[in-house]
Amino acid sequence: MDQSFIAASIPLYIKAAGLTLNLAFWGVLLSLFVGAVCAVIGYFRIPVLCRIMQVYIELSRNTPLLIQLFFLYYGFAKIGIKFEAYTCAIGGLAFLGGSYMAEALRAGIESVGKIQIESGLSIGLTRWQLMRYIVLPQALAVAVPAIAANVIFLLKETSVVSAIALADLMFVAKDLIGMYYRTSEALLLLVGAYLILLLPLSLFFRYLERRLRNVGLGN
Amino acid sequence: MKETEKILLEVHKLKKNYGNKEILHGIDFSVHRGEVVVLLGPSGCGKSTFLRCLNGLEEIQSGSILLDGSIISDGKAEWYAIRQKIGMVFQSYDLFPHMTVIENILLGPLKAQKRKKNEVEKQAAELLERVGLLDRKDDYPAQLSGGQKQRVAIVRALCMNPEIMLFDEVTASLDPEMVREVLDVMKELAQQGMTMLIVTHEMNFARSVADRIVFIDEGCIVEESEPEQFFTAPQTERAQRFLDIFSYEN
Ligand SMILES: Nc1ncnc2c1ncn2[C@@H]1O[C@H](COP(=O)(O)OP(=O)(O)OP(=O)(O)O)[C@@H](O)[C@H]1O
Numbered sequence: 524m525d526q527s528f529i530a531a532s533i534p535l536y537i538k539a540a541g542l543t544l545n546l547a548f549w550g551v552l553l554s555l556f557v558g559a560v561c562a563v564i565g566y567f568r569i570p571v572l573c574r575i576m577q578v579y580i581e582l583s584r585n586t587p588l589l590i591q592l593f594f595l596y597y598g599f600a601k602i603g604i605k606f607e608a609y610t611c612a613i614g615g616l617a618f619l620g621g622s623y624m625a626e627a628l629r630a631g632i633e634s635v636g637k638i639q640i641e642s643g644l645s646i647g648l649t650r651w652q653l654m655r656y657i658v659l660p661q662a663l664a665v666a667v668p669a670i671a672a673n674v675i676f677l678l679k680e681t682s683v684v685s686a687i688a689l690a691d692l693m694f695v696a697k698d699l700i701g702m703y704y705r706t707s708e709a710l711l712l713l714v715g716a717y718l719i720l721l722l723p724l725s726l727f728f729r730y731l732e733r734r735l736r737n738v739g740l741g742n
Numbered sequence: 743m744k745e746t747e748k749i750l751l752e753v754h755k756l757k758k759n760y761g762n763k764e765i766l767h768g769i770d771f772s773v774h775r776g777e778v779v780v781l782l783g784p785s786g787c788g789k790s791t792f793l794r795c796l797n798g799l800e801e802i803q804s805g806s807i808l809l810d811g812s813i814i815s816d817g818k819a820e821w822y823a824i825r826q827k828i829g830m831v832f833q834s835y836d837l838f839p840h841m842t843v844i845e846n847i848l849l850g851p852l853k854a855q856k857r858k859k860n861e862v863e864k865q866a867a868e869l870l871e872r873v874g875l876l877d878r879k880d881d882y883p884a885q886l887s888g889g890q891k892q893r894v895a896i897v898r899a900l901c902m903n904p905e906i907m908l909f910d911e912v913t914a915s916l917d918p919e920m921v922r923e924v925l926d927v928m929k930e931l932a933q934q935g936m937t938m939l940i941v942t943h944e945m946n947f948a949r950s951v952a953d954r955i956v957f958i959d960e961g962c963i964v965e966e967s968e969p970e971q972f973f974t975a976p977q978t979e980r981a982q983r984f985l986d987i988f989s990y991e992n
């Protein structure tokens with residue numbers, strides 16, 4: 524191990540970690556948005572949109588992120604629509620994550636019993652009020668573990684964007700290996716960097732789940 | 743029956759199917775303002791289904807429902823407003839688990855009825871006091887016993903100032919020692935003149951609280967009479983058979 528090499532590389536990793544986090548943040552946020560839209564479409568059984576959503580979900584779940592990214596980046600460029608790599612990366616993450624979030628939210632919504640909905644109706648709430656005050660709060664509590672797993676999954680998936688030349692953690696590690704052949708140092712730093720990002724997040728989610736369970740929600 | 747008083751709820755030839763099986767075969771029925779009607783009948787005869795139709799939770803296939811003289815059209819939109827006038831309490835504990843007792847009670851009046859917060863809070867406190875649960879107002883449902891939950895559910899419905907209350911076997915899943923506290927609340931309500939439609943298997947309670955007993959069997963009203971008459975000398979053989987099943991209670 525070359526310690527001076529490691530020391531010199533750390534700033535590069537920190538900068539790259541910033542991009543990784545940035546991509547994960549926007550990817551997760553957009554995924555949640557796409558997922559929530561899908562969940563609402565499913566809940567209200569909106570005719571045409573339901574069909575479109577099913578096609579989207581199958582496409583999203585059954586193709587690898589790498590292919591989705593290539594499609595956005597090179598595919599669209601072929602027909603003259605050019606997106607920046609950064610836009611493609613976030614779009615790809617949202618496309619992939621959206622269906623996973625939709626599934627988590629759908630399961631959460633379905634866990635809210637029929638009697639809850641009928642009680643809400645019987646005190647005169649409208650469908651939207653029901654969704655907002657009764658269904659969503661309970662659904663979210665139930666969905667937290669699945670959403671948390673998706674957040675971690677998406678953060679890890681960001682490593683794929685190096686394929687469209689974005690300088691995330693994975694890219695920096697590959698770059699260093701390519702230039703200096705310091706494979707073990709570069710990989711060690713890479714593993715370390717992901718752990719530093721992911722461990723606190725995992726611990727936080729575990730704490731959150733325990734809190735929610737203590738309140739006795741979702742049963 | 744208090745014939746002189748005004749009819750509050752009226753049902754004409756109500757038919758209800760599940761799939762292609764007809765459950766209610768053209769029910770004609772009415773409740774006067776201030777009247778307490780108890781619906782009795784064997785399991786599966788359609789009591790719950792009937793109550794659910796009256797609250798728009800089930801679509802009906804034909805017939806009509808009138809509240810205060812005006813027809814409720816079967817359009818969904820109208821039911822949202824009508825339900826504010828019809829309180830309903832179910833058998834299973836149906837409080838919202840993510841809200842405290844007081845939040846459960848305030849939700850309908852504040853969001854559906856858009857009433858003023860301080861006015862509703864005052865009313866909620868009075869109602870909770872009456873059922874002996876004011877000190878539990880900031881607890882979550884999970885912290886309450888079954889009987890306490892049902893009393894809160896009754897208060898939640900009452901706080902909407904409904905014209906009529908529907909009760910569907912609200913004591914059926916309670917431990918015996920808690921049945922009493924819930925029935926007492928219902929009895930007090932009845933004495934205060936609330937219009938009530940009650941489905942129950944508590945025969946002694948039915949006898950003491952009802953102005954009228956309606957006996958349903960296989961989706962039809964088979965017999966209607968005053969409680970004393972119904973329990974001592976039922977007019978139909980089906981009612982007699984139904985009462986025999988419960989006779990060990992007395
Ligand atoms: N959602 C449903 N789909 C199909 N059939 C149903 C449904 N709900 C009830 N039924 C049927 O309708 C009939 C009447 O049911 P209902 O629940 O109204 O009876 P009930 O008089 O309330 O009985 P209980 O005393 O057991 O509560 C029963 O035969 C039941 O099997």
Ligand SMILES: [Mg+2]
Binds near residue numbers: 790791910911
């Ligand atoms: Mg029933």
